[in-house]
């Protein structure tokens with residue numbers, strides 16, 4: 001089991017079972033949504049994510065058609081995203097985990113779009129887009 005929370009603590013969650021594949025996304029939308037060099041996310045199913053929204057803070061933003069990014073409306077922590085085309089996959093923002101991540105990131109996607117100022121020195125495989 002894994003646990004996580006937003007920065008202000010009004011949204012907490014538990015993940016039942018294992019986390020799915022972990023990817024770093026370097027696309028410009030993820031960079032803007034996180035204000036950072038890239039997004040780190042693990043795939044989980046909607047059934048596995050038990051989210052507790054103490055103050056009704058959960059908000060979403062449709063960053064491109066059919067792609068909803070969920071975040072805390074109080075502290076702005078990004079929490080997960082969901083695509084209408086793949087409703088059984090949530091992409092959990094693993095920077096919000098409070099428990100250790102037991103797996104290594106598997107891939108870096110949209111690497112062709114990465115921030116020019118970010119000098120990535122890692123052996124995590126890279127893909128110019130999202131592999132199918």
Ligand SMILES: [Zn+2]
Nearest residue numbers: 006008072075
């Ligand atoms: Zn919050």
Ligand SMILES: [Zn+2]
Nearest residue numbers: 025026027030
């Ligand atoms: Zn992205």
